[in-house]
Amino acid sequence: MPADAAIVVDARTTFALEMAGISKRFPGVVALENVDLRLEPGKVHALMGENGAGKSTLIKILAGVYPKDAGSIRIGGREADVRHPGDALRQGVKVVFQEIALIAEFTVAENIFLEEYPTGRVGSIDWKAIRRDAKALFERIGFPVDPAAKTGHLPISQQQMVEIARALAHEARIVVMDEPTSSLSPSEVALLFAVIRRLTSLGIAVLYVTHKLDEVFEIADSVTVLRDGRRVSTRPIGDHSHQSLIQDMIGRRIDNLFPRARGPASETVALAVAGVSTDAKLRDVTFAAHAGEVLGFFGLMGAGRTELAKAIVGYDPIRAGTIAIGGKPLHPHETRTAARLGIGLLTEDRKGEGLMLELPVVQNLSLAALAQFARFGFIDEAKERATAQSFVDRFRIRTPGLNQTIKNLSGGNQQKVLLARWLMRGLKVIVVDEPTRGIDVGAKSEIFALIDRLAGEGLAVVMMTSEMPELLGLSDRIMVLANGRITAAFTRDQATQEKILNAAIA
């Protein structure tokens, strides 16, 4: 048993953290079953697994958010009793959650010392000391944030840095990061990695929770994979390949993440965008997308990907330029016209702009196509359900039924529902914005296959992405956005990661 091994090793090394035999049950489910995890000081250990594998439960137990049902936690070689988020912090464990837990209205410095303000002689808060200490701290981790800035005004990447700085302020020996790059641009990721390396050089153990393969190979020293609440493997990163990691995560092999079954694109222009500018971001954007092709747009955070996506489907207003779908101008510039002409957006913000979370699958599916099932405004529900069922089957949407509330579906299946919503309506052009954000590796390959199939069926797919592998793996042509302008265009054969990044930074 791994538990025995731990005792043997313990005699030689002091681990920064040892979690042994951790189990956790929620009513009706076993979330964790006898899971071990060990962190060495000064090393980055990655914790991987698909959604629902138990990653979050494990770190929430470590953070004191949930009590564990069984197992032990040792921090710095000593038995630790973590019952409350405050306990974890006191014992040197800082968890940086995905949802930033800072008070937006406070300044950066105020947030850093939130738990324990330094006080002056009469017990009043020593604001000067707070600002001074915060400044010193930022210099230590080499990050230029203004301690007097209001936290809510900072971009997510900088708020994350504030959280990490908070960890240091509390002299944490263990820093846990939960999917830290999910909303960062590549340059911000690079900055984060530099900070992580600085943390490890200070002897801090870092637990890096993610499902992004590339990052693990770049930053981690070793990796533990969880699946269905059990530990599948713990190995040095050198022993892993992409293949072996995916296999550990999903329990089966995926030979080709980007299958290509479609034929060549046609010459027919499905979408023509000419000289489009917006007040906010876009400057003179001109391009055309052909029926049957996947046109990939790459851009760093703030380059204008989402702005472009929302402008060409009539959601956001444009200041100049024309947009034509199948030769017909998008006029008036509104989503209703867009949908009628046959262009729709698969949003990057599934929860905020896509799903009706509390409503059943069938209503989420039929939203855009409802008029097709109606006569004189009255819905033919039998017809609606039959069509919805056919899409559930065709897209292999895993749901216990059409009446299931959509929030209970996995991210991948939710995404398929949103895709099906548009296809039920019938489109010429679909704009997909970060189509695989927050989706498991297994479900990703299905979404890729779907996109390939849609293009094969003659749709023009305009894909906005910040994920280099999916850009290169799916696109027929690639355009690069920087500061709201198109700075380069490549065919699939010309494009390399380097060329694309160079154009994106321009």
Add this chain to the structure above:
Amino acid sequence: MQRSGAAVLAAPDRRRVMSDISHPARPASLVGSLTSKNQIVLVAVLAVLSVGISLAVAQFYSGANIIAILRQTALVLVVASGMTMLLITGEVDLSVGASIAFVGVVAMDVINRTNSVFLGALAGILFGGAVGLVNGLIVTRLKVNSLIATIGTMMILQGSVFLYSREAVQNHHHIASFVDIGAGYVGPFPIPVIIAAAVFVASYILLRHTTRGRYLYAVGANPKAARLSGLRTDQLKLFAFVVTGLLVGVAGLILVSLMNAGQPTAGRGFELTVIASVILGGTSLSGGRGTLTGTLLGVLVLKVIDNGIIMLQWSQDLQMIVPGVVLIIATWLDLVRRRADAG
């Protein structure tokens, strides 16, 4: 904290179990299956109340009293039908109480001037609709939060009704057909009950069976998703405001007919009764969820309580206190039930 957190976390794991189940047989009704569970609590409350009060006071279940309860229910239900739609779109209208009084004053005044019940009724309904339209425009065009916007119009209406008429407008012509709107019968049924039933059925069909109804839910559930799907969200919200306003017009006619005078001070607190009924019926304040059957039950519960307090000869003050307590408990029970459902 701990409990709800556990529920959230358990959800993804439950999915794995569910994904192995093949599609079960299709349940008979879509919205129905969603709502029936919501209403068990209300039906139970209604039953317990009715039986309890009947045991204490036998007159409670006399025909005359049941008719009285239905008549009381009718007035609230007419406006609550519109309010349900409005809440489903994620908006609210607090001005309905002030508006219903103004409607009465306007209708009575027009009848006095023209000697025509039809013109008076038309004027009252149009006035109500116009108030709804103004509320809707303030919310959709000026983007003012509907809670605040309609508190504003409520205050404006409460003040301006006195500019229109210092005191109650009496029925000068004593037209019988006017009194019938509130007090008349068709066969055994009071006319207000028939009006309310018609409003209820029409609203039910609209919400349950038409594309427009479905779009109202969509706008409330996720306005951005609705707009991305090609819906005109502002127009849909405006529709719900205007419908609510027109129904306030209808209810205003019933009220003014019952009082046989246009009272500037009528309808104080009416908005609270209406909104409380709708919320009690399980409609979400945040939009996207709610049913008319729930609203009907909500109105009935409040009106049975009202009536029961009178029958039992309890202090009239309890007529405000008890519904307040019931509203809080029912909403809490609904939360508990939903949390239990979530695992």
